Amino acid sequence: MSSELAGSIGLLAVLLLLSFYFSATETAITAAGKMKLKAMENAYPNRKRGFTWLAENIQKQLTVTLVGNNVVNIAASSVATAMFTFYFGSAYGPLIAIAVMTTIVVIFCEILPKNIAIAHKESVIYRSLPILRVFDILLAPVIYLVQHIVWFIGSLMGLRLDTYGSFVTREDLEIMVHASEESGVIEEDERKMISGVIAFEETRVSEIMVARTDMTTIPSDTTVEKASCVFLDSGHSRIPVYERELDKITGVLYVKDLLSPLSLGKLDVRIAELQREPLFIPETIKTDEAFELMKKSKTHIAIVVDEYGGTAGLVTLEDILEEIVGDIQDEYDDETPDILKESGGSYLVQGYVNLDELSEALGYPFEFDDVDTVAGMLLSLKGNFPLEGESVSCGPWRINAVEVVDHRILQVRMEYAGVDEGDARGEQ
Numbered sequence: 001m002s003s004e005l006a007g008s009i010g011l012l013a014v015l016l017l018l019s020f021y022f023s024a025t026e027t028a029i030t031a032a033g034k035m036k037l038k039a040m041e042n043a044y045p046n047r048k049r050g051f052t053w054l055a056e057n058i059q060k061q062l063t064v065t066l067v068g069n070n071v072v073n074i075a076a077s078s079v080a081t082a083m084f085t086f087y088f089g090s091a092y093g094p095l096i097a098i099a100v101m102t103t104i105v106v107i108f109c110e111i112l113p114k115n116i117a118i119a120h121k122e123s124v125i126y127r128s129l130p131i132l133r134v135f136d137i138l139l140a141p142v143i144y145l146v147q148h149i150v151w152f153i154g155s156l157m158g159l160r161l162d163t164y165g166s167f168v169t170r171e172d173l174e175i176m177v178h179a180s181e182e183s184g185v186i187e188e189d190e191r192k193m194i195s196g197v198i199a200f201e202e203t204r205v206s207e208i209m210v211a212r213t214d215m216t217t218i219p220s221d222t223t224v225e226k227a228s229c230v231f232l233d234s235g236h237s238r239i240p241v242y243e244r245e246l247d248k249i250t251g252v253l254y255v256k257d258l259l260s261p262l263s264l265g266k267l268d269v270r271i272a273e274l275q276r277e278p279l280f281i282p283e284t285i286k287t288d289e290a291f292e293l294m295k296k297s298k299t300h301i302a303i304v305v306d307e308y309g310g311t312a313g314l315v316t317l318e319d320i321l322e323e324i325v326g327d328i329q330d331e332y333d334d335e336t337p338d339i340l341k342e343s344g345g346s347y348l349v350q351g352y353v354n355l356d357e358l359s360e361a362l363g364y365p366f367e368f369d370d371v372d373t374v375a376g377m378l379l380s381l382k383g384n385f386p387l388e389g390e391s392v393s394c395g396p397w398r399i400n401a402v403e404v405v406d407h408r409i410l411q412v413r414m415e416y417a418g419v420d421e422g423d424a425r426g427e428q
Contacts, residue, residue, distance in 0.1 A: 251275030
């Protein structure tokens with residue numbers, strides 16, 4: 001073998017190894033992302049500064065790998081073409097070079113390294129990081145020129161190409177959580193809890209509050225004796241106090257505040273003397289903001305008011321926490337589930353159930369702009385108050401009014417009809 005041929009083969013081998021390196025490094029960095037690189041800072045303290053540098057310069061380092069990969073691939077193709085042309089002539093040499101180099105580059109410099117990088121991204125990044133820093137220095141002038149040319153072209157097209165995005169978006173988290181559940185990494189309960197945390201700051205108090213019509217309240221002129229009976233019947237430990245009408249909430253009565261007058265036999269004391277200052281919050285406030293207000297005021301219950309200042313309902317810390325951990329049952333709670341799957345495949349649903357919860361449980365998007373609950377959805381579809389036994393259609397679902405009391409829809413039955421009727425429409 002001549003020295004020229006040996007030199008060409010050696011140069012070609014080096015270029016192909018560099019192509020393998022750049023392909024693997026690019027894919028590993030892309031697969032890892034900023035969040036994974038930040039986690040690797042703590043996992044590999046001996047190279048923490050390197051991972052920090054990479055996480056803060058991902059766009060630039062991906063440009064380094066792309067430029068490096070293209071340069072070595074073009075150089076390798078040129079060397080191979082020259083070598084095969086010399087030995088097989090100008091007629092067949094280039095064709096042979098194309099066939100050989102395409103096979104080598106696609107299999108050994110693209111598919112193989114990228115599959116290895118996806119399967120072992122941490123190891124690939126760890127091993128390639130020192131070499132990448134060398135190439136970052138060597139290719140600095142080229143990278144600077146390339147980036148500014150790309151940014152200039154982007155500006156001409158009206159595109160902003162610099163990256164200021166977060167490590168991971170809310171949608172990315174949701175996708176990762178659902179994918180983790182499907183792969184068995186986390187359980188369904190864990191997925192629901194994580195999803196609850198993600199959606200926590202997007203939920204409004206009006207979606208989780210106890211509606212005005214479902215509130216247990218006490219008139220301010222009620223005696224301690226009668227108030228104690230209300231606490232026993234309701235099972236609540238805190239009850240709002242009103243004066244003349246529900247829109248005038250004057251305080252909140254704690255059951256423990258009745259212990260002193262009861263022990264002293266002062267049964268005729270008016271609860272207006274025992275009530276505590278209420279916390280009022282607007283119905284449009286987000287649950288995370290309400291949670292912070294309740295923590296600062298050291299109260300477990302807040303009165304929710306509407307835009308006109310009237311009482312819309314109430315919310316408790318338990319209601320807010322249930323958005324994350326799910327239903328919390330105590331000895332006084334009604335054990336009937338909000339959504340009960342029946343033996344025939346239908347669902348018995350309480351009227352106050354939120355449409356987001358219903359959509360998740362039934363796997364169908366019940367979306368209405370002007371209502372939040374199942375009862376509101378039925379009213380919107382029907383156009384008026386339904387009688388018990390009347391039903392409407394919503395896509396492939398039939399909604400039957402099971403219990404209606406005083407113009408309040410307490411329970412409905414959801415039955416899957418199997419045929420999507422298109423736009424929701426009401427039927428007598």
